[in-house]
Structures are given as C-alpha cells and as structure tokens.
Amino acid sequence: MSSLQSELSFKNGKVIKNMVELVDVFPTVSYMAGIRAPAPCPDVSLQEELCTEGENLAHTFRHKEKSVDAEAISFSQYPRPADTPQVDSDLPDLKDIKVMGYSLRTWDYRYTLWLGFNP
Incomplete structure (x- = not known):
C-alpha cells in the first residue's frame, strides 16, 4: 500500500482523518531528525541519483486540519x-x-x- 491512512480519536470524541502519501514519510522524518531531505525531483528524474516527490508534513503535527469539509x-x-x-x-x-x-x-x-x- 503506497498511501497511509490514520484516524485519531481524542477524549472529546472528535475524529481527525489525515491522508498521507508514502513519499511524504522520508522528507518528514528527515526534517524531524534534523537532517536535510533530498531536493525535489525534476519533471524528468530518471537520471537523478536521489530526489524526493514527497513533502515535509511535520507541521501537521502542530496545526489543526485546514477544514472539516475538505477531503484529503x-x-x-x-x-x-x-x-x-x-x-x-x-x-x-x-x-x-x-x-x-x-x-x-x-x-x-x-x-x-x-x-x-x-x-
């Protein structure tokens, strides 16, 4: 499975649904470990030794979802x-x-x- 789903329930009964792609895990963990993630991949990346198509999602651990109605x-x-x-x-x-x-x-x-x- 290349995407990860998580559903977190809290004491107040609110449910938060987040959709994260597997390609986002490496840049996120790199940032949280204090190391720099590879540069973003160019449109044609077959010749690149190392690049990432993922995004650093560490900020999502500290901020609320953008909108209750927005679908990930x-x-x-x-x-x-x-x-x-x-x-x-x-x-x-x-x-x-x-x-x-x-x-x-x-x-x-x-x-x-x-x-x-x-x-």
Missing part, C-alpha cells in the same frame, strides 16, 4: 512488469516495467488506472 486526497503509482502477476511484480527493474498503475485515493474510495508504460 492521495496520489500514487504502481509499476508492474505485466498485467498479470509475475515473479518480480513487487520489485521490477526499470527496464522490465511495462504497465503503470496511477491511483487516486480518498478516505472512502480508491481508483486505479492501469496504462502501458515505456521507461
């Missing part, structure tokens, strides 16, 4: 070597990726679109 959305992508299960389906080499799944997730729903991919 998470985006992710899943590389696959084929449209059927393979031995290396979970960790394909870049040269073997033939299909990419692009997902949009809300608290209640997930939609994934599988498309052909050419690295």
Whole structure:
C-alpha cells in the first residue's frame, strides 16, 4: 500500500482523518531528525541519483486540519512488469516495467488506472 491512512480519536470524541502519501514519510522524518531531505525531483528524474516527490508534513503535527469539509486526497503509482502477476511484480527493474498503475485515493474510495508504460 503506497498511501497511509490514520484516524485519531481524542477524549472529546472528535475524529481527525489525515491522508498521507508514502513519499511524504522520508522528507518528514528527515526534517524531524534534523537532517536535510533530498531536493525535489525534476519533471524528468530518471537520471537523478536521489530526489524526493514527497513533502515535509511535520507541521501537521502542530496545526489543526485546514477544514472539516475538505477531503484529503492521495496520489500514487504502481509499476508492474505485466498485467498479470509475475515473479518480480513487487520489485521490477526499470527496464522490465511495462504497465503503470496511477491511483487516486480518498478516505472512502480508491481508483486505479492501469496504462502501458515505456521507461
């Protein structure tokens, strides 16, 4: 699963729903540990040794949600070597990726679109 969901309940009965993408964990933990996270990835990042597409979300630990009515959305992508299960389906080499799944997730729903991919 590439996105993390958390639901926190407090003594007053209020429920806070947060949607965090897995790519946000590294920059957030880096910041909290006092080290600098890698620079943001450029549009074409295949040649980059290390970059991040995530955001530092440490500020969310100290601030309230922006709006009760605002729905959090998470985006992710899943590389696959084929449209059927393979031995290396979970960790394909870049040269073997033939299909990419692009997902949009809300608290209640997930939609994934599988498309052909050419690295």
